[in-house]
Amino acid sequence: MVDDFRWPLGPPGAANFDLPSSARVYDFLLGGTSHGAVDRVMGRDLARAEPLVVSIVRENRSFLRRAVTFLAHAGIDQFLDLGSGIPTMGNTHEIARRVNPDARVAYVDIDPVAVSHGELLLGAAARGVTVTHADLRDPEKVLAAPAVTEVIDFARPVGVLMFSVLQHVSAADDPAAVVGGFLAHVVPGSALAVSHLTADDPRIDIDAICGPTRAYPSGRATPRSADELAALVEGLDLVEPGLVFAAQWRPEARRHRGPLAEPCCGHRAAVGFLPA
Ligand SMILES: C[S@@+](CC[C@H](N)C(=O)[O-])C[C@H]1O[C@@H](n2cnc3c(N)ncnc32)[C@H](O)[C@@H]1O
Known part of the structure; x- marks a missing residue:
C-alpha cells in the first residue's frame, strides 16, 4: 500500500542517458539493474583500470549496513540519508526497521533515476519513508523540503547519513560547510555516519577510479586524505x-579463521555523535 509517500518537488526531470551518472554506475558495480549502456561502459572501464573497485563499493555498502544497525541500536529512530543512491537490497529503512520497526527515513538524491526508482521501490514501504529530489550542497533547501520535515522531527536526535557522497562535493563547494549546514540543524545526541573515497591508500589507484568521473554531470569525484x-x-x-577504512569499522565476526576476504581499502569511514 502506498502510504505517506511524497514526491516533494515535482517530477525530478528526465535522466540523461548520454552521460554516465554516479548513481547508475554505482548500481552497476553493485550488481543492480538500474543503469544504461553508458553506465555499464564506464563501470567496466573502472573495473579494468582498478580491479578493486567492486570490492570498494561492496565494502561501502556493508559499512552502511553496520553503521545504520549500530545507530538504530543506539536509539536513533530517524535518518536523513543524503545521496542515498538507487534503492537496492538492504536500504536504510529496511536495515533500521530490523532493529526498530517504527524507524523513519528521508532519502535525498540529486539523480533522477535514483529518485524515480525510489518512488517505485519504496512506494510500497510502510509509513514514514520519503524520497526527495534535491542537491545536498544546499542544506537549507534540503532541510526545508516538505518530504523531509514530514518524517524527520528535528527537535529529536537524527542520524545524518553521508555514504560515499561527499567526494561529489568539490573544494569550491566546501564540503565542511555542507556537513556543518546539516549538523547545525540537528540537536545534540544526533549522529553523523560518513564514508568517503580516500586519496592516500597506496593499495589502490585512486586516479583510475576518480579520473573517469569527470564525465559525470556532477563533475569529477574528489578523493580526500585521512x-x-x-x-x-x-x-x-x-x-x-574512529576514522578507519570502511571494512575495518566494527567488522562482523567472521565465520572462519584466516585472512580478511575484503581488502579494507578505498573508503574511509566514521560514525560520531554531536556532543551537548
Ligand atoms: C556512490 S553513490 C552512493 C549511494 C549510497 N549513499 C551508498 O552509499 O550506497 C553517490 C550518490 O550520491 C548522489 N549525489 C551526488 N552528488 C549529490 C548531490 N550534490 N546532492 C545529492 N545527491 C548527490 C549520486 O546521485 C549518487 O546516488
Whole structure:
C-alpha cells in the first residue's frame, strides 16, 4: 500500500542517458539493474583500470549496513540519508526497521533515476519513508523540503547519513560547510555516519577510479586524505574505532579463521555523535 509517500518537488526531470551518472554506475558495480549502456561502459572501464573497485563499493555498502544497525541500536529512530543512491537490497529503512520497526527515513538524491526508482521501490514501504529530489550542497533547501520535515522531527536526535557522497562535493563547494549546514540543524545526541573515497591508500589507484568521473554531470569525484576527512568530522564524539577504512569499522565476526576476504581499502569511514 502506498502510504505517506511524497514526491516533494515535482517530477525530478528526465535522466540523461548520454552521460554516465554516479548513481547508475554505482548500481552497476553493485550488481543492480538500474543503469544504461553508458553506465555499464564506464563501470567496466573502472573495473579494468582498478580491479578493486567492486570490492570498494561492496565494502561501502556493508559499512552502511553496520553503521545504520549500530545507530538504530543506539536509539536513533530517524535518518536523513543524503545521496542515498538507487534503492537496492538492504536500504536504510529496511536495515533500521530490523532493529526498530517504527524507524523513519528521508532519502535525498540529486539523480533522477535514483529518485524515480525510489518512488517505485519504496512506494510500497510502510509509513514514514520519503524520497526527495534535491542537491545536498544546499542544506537549507534540503532541510526545508516538505518530504523531509514530514518524517524527520528535528527537535529529536537524527542520524545524518553521508555514504560515499561527499567526494561529489568539490573544494569550491566546501564540503565542511555542507556537513556543518546539516549538523547545525540537528540537536545534540544526533549522529553523523560518513564514508568517503580516500586519496592516500597506496593499495589502490585512486586516479583510475576518480579520473573517469569527470564525465559525470556532477563533475569529477574528489578523493580526500585521512587528514582532510578527520577535519570533516572534527567536533563529533567518534565511536570506536574512529576514522578507519570502511571494512575495518566494527567488522562482523567472521565465520572462519584466516585472512580478511575484503581488502579494507578505498573508503574511509566514521560514525560520531554531536556532543551537548
Ligand atoms: C556512490 S553513490 C552512493 C549511494 C549510497 N549513499 C551508498 O552509499 O550506497 C553517490 C550518490 O550520491 C548522489 N549525489 C551526488 N552528488 C549529490 C548531490 N550534490 N546532492 C545529492 N545527491 C548527490 C549520486 O546521485 C549518487 O546516488
